[in-house]
Amino acid sequence: xxxxxxxxxxxxxLATAGxxxxxxxxxxxxxxxxxxxxxxxxxxxNPAMLDADRGEAxxxxxxxxxxxxxxxxxxxxxxxKVEGAFAELPRYFTDANRVMDMETRxxxxxxxxxxxxxxxxxxxxxxxxxxxxxxxxxxxxxxxxKSRGLKYAPxxxxxxxxxxxxxxxxxxxxxxxxxDFSCSTCHADAGRRIRLQGLPFLSKPEEARKVVGEWPAYxxxxxxxxxxxxxxxxxxxxxxxPLIDYASDVTVALTSYLADRARGGEITAPTIxx
Amino acid sequence: xxxxxxxxxxxxxxxxxxxxxxxxxDGADPILVNKAxxxxxxxxxxxxxxxxxxxxxxxxxxxxxxxxxxxxxxxxVAREQAAIVYPADGKLMGDWxxxxxxxxxxxxxxxxxxxxxxxxxxxxxxCHQLAKAQVSYGTLGPSLLEYGxxxxxxxxxxxxxxxxxxxxxxxxxxxxxxRLGASKFLTIDQxxxxxxxxxxxxxxxxx
Numbered sequence: 001x002x003x004x005x006x007x008x009x010x011x012x013x014l015a016t017a018g019x020x021x022x023x024x025x026x027x028x029x030x031x032x033x034x035x036x037x038x039x040x041x042x043x044x045x046n047p048a049m050l051d052a053d054r055g056e057a058x059x060x061x062x063x064x065x066x067x068x069x070x071x072x073x074x075x076x077x078x079x080x081k082v083e084g085a086f087a088e089l090p091r092y093f094t095d096a097n098r099v100m101d102m103e104t105r106x107x108x109x110x111x112x113x114x115x116x117x118x119x120x121x122x123x124x125x126x127x128x129x130x131x132x133x134x135x136x137x138x139x140x141x142x143x144x145x146k147s148r149g150l151k152y153a154p155x156x157x158x159x160x161x162x163x164x165x166x167x168x169x170x171x172x173x174x175x176x177x178x179x180d181f182s183c184s185t186c187h188a189d190a191g192r193r194i195r196l197q198g199l200p201f202l203s204k205p206e207e208a209r210k211v212v213g214e215w216p217a218y219x220x221x222x223x224x225x226x227x228x229x230x231x232x233x234x235x236x237x238x239x240x241x242p243l244i245d246y247a248s249d250v251t252v253a254l255t256s257y258l259a260d261r262a263r264g265g266e267i268t269a270p271t272i273x274x
Numbered sequence: 275x276x277x278x279x280x281x282x283x284x285x286x287x288x289x290x291x292x293x294x295x296x297x298x299x300d301g302a303d304p305i306l307v308n309k310a311x312x313x314x315x316x317x318x319x320x321x322x323x324x325x326x327x328x329x330x331x332x333x334x335x336x337x338x339x340x341x342x343x344x345x346x347x348x349x350x351v352a353r354e355q356a357a358i359v360y361p362a363d364g365k366l367m368g369d370w371x372x373x374x375x376x377x378x379x380x381x382x383x384x385x386x387x388x389x390x391x392x393x394x395x396x397x398x399x400x401c402h403q404l405a406k407a408q409v410s411y412g413t414l415g416p417s418l419l420e421y422g423x424x425x426x427x428x429x430x431x432x433x434x435x436x437x438x439x440x441x442x443x444x445x446x447x448x449x450x451x452x453r454l455g456a457s458k459f460l461t462i463d464q465x466x467x468x469x470x471x472x473x474x475x476x477x478x479x480x481x
Binding site for chain 1: 322323325399459
């Protein structure tokens with residue numbers, strides 16, 4: 001039932017494309033609000049739920065040279081347990097001897113359990129505008145959706161987990177590149193904007209709790225789902241730095257920092273963003 | 275005597291501890307930070323990887339989270355001031371109309387911006403309010419609405435604006451704004467056009 005309404009709302013969003021920026025922003029905000037209300041009435045009207053659905057099918061499908069499903073994948077709460085796993089990530093995994101966020105762990109399972117080629121997967125970790133979400137995106141959206149309604153409680157016991165958090169914090173404030181930008185240039189103060197786009201104050205727990213749990217999210221402007229790894233990579237692109245590796249130590253550490261800031265905040269993923 | 279010595283030693287230790295506490299804002303080992311960076315951009319070409327290296331100003335501003343102690347702040351200001359290059363002909367104001375285009379344009383420097391399809395922009399509106407008519411402006415920096423008019427278009431302020439765009443650390447150590455001239459992101463001519471956009475009586479910024 002949600003689809004007719006969604007297509008209607010999208011039509012209005014597209015129709016606002018030629019209007020002056022301020023009016024457009026207003027109209028877009030109003031449409032987003034209408035969307036959010038729709039989602040409350042019917043969570044399945046979020047197109048990202050299609051990705052979650054596809055992700056679940058992929059999770060259960062026997063694939064790769066080893067012809068096994070991902071149901072043997074341990075996301076931290078035991079083999080095959082997906083419910084609530086995302087809420088406790090990133091965490092240290094003994095088998096990999098590394099702190100991993102959700103996406104890094106899924107990738108690791110695809111590689112080690114299913115024998116899939118990491119390089120092949122990483123050729124296209126992110127979908128482009130108006131493309132169907134990639135397998136990684138679908139799987140990540142599925143796993144995150146299984147922590148919906150839970151509160152962020154990333155593990156912070158192992159020395160490596162503490163190390164990742166400290167690293168993420170240092171990276172958040174690290175200035176570099178031709179523009180001297182750090183994450184904190186845009187995300188360490190309240191009520192700031194780039195043009196008309198509001199910027200979350202990510203180093204402040206009260207604000208981080210509201211927004212970090214929104215990812216992965218369906219982006220209306222892109223017509224596709226976007227994960228936290230992609231979100232961070234996009235920030236580095238904007239900071240005029242080279243393309244960062246998917247599932248890198250830097251992106252995982254920043255995810256550790258964000259999840260720690262968001263500790264106690266509700267996971268609402270997948271949400272809809274502009 | 276011995277008691278005095280103990281007290282003195284305790285005092286010295288406390289002072290050293292306080293100094294260390296001020297020095298280290300975060301708990302990450304710099305070696306680990308560098309190692310993580312080294313391993314996280316493996317596909318970047320060497321000239322792009324070089325963008326991840328910090329110069330002295332970036333390093334200390336990161337270390338002190340943009341609030342360096344006075345002595346260090348003074349050293350940053352002195353160093354960055356000395357690096358400012360002024361136009362050879364001494365003219366600090368160019369064409370405000372081109373300045374407006376530059377203030378609107380956020381083009382340049384991203385890996386998707388190569389090979390260059392147009393000149394780099396100053397992207398001023400991303401962070402500042404300027405002309406009244408442009409309502410799509412950011413708020414990371416202060417409003418510059420009527421900036422020149424308020425200052426009665428004074429020569430000293432024209433020079434200050436040039437310097438601020440060229441290298442904001444020359445006025446405020448660890449300023450958030452990019453060093454658009456010092457990094458050669460913008461040319462001296464482009465900076466002059468931006469100065470005119472902010473400081474010319476004809477510019478819509480001052481209308």
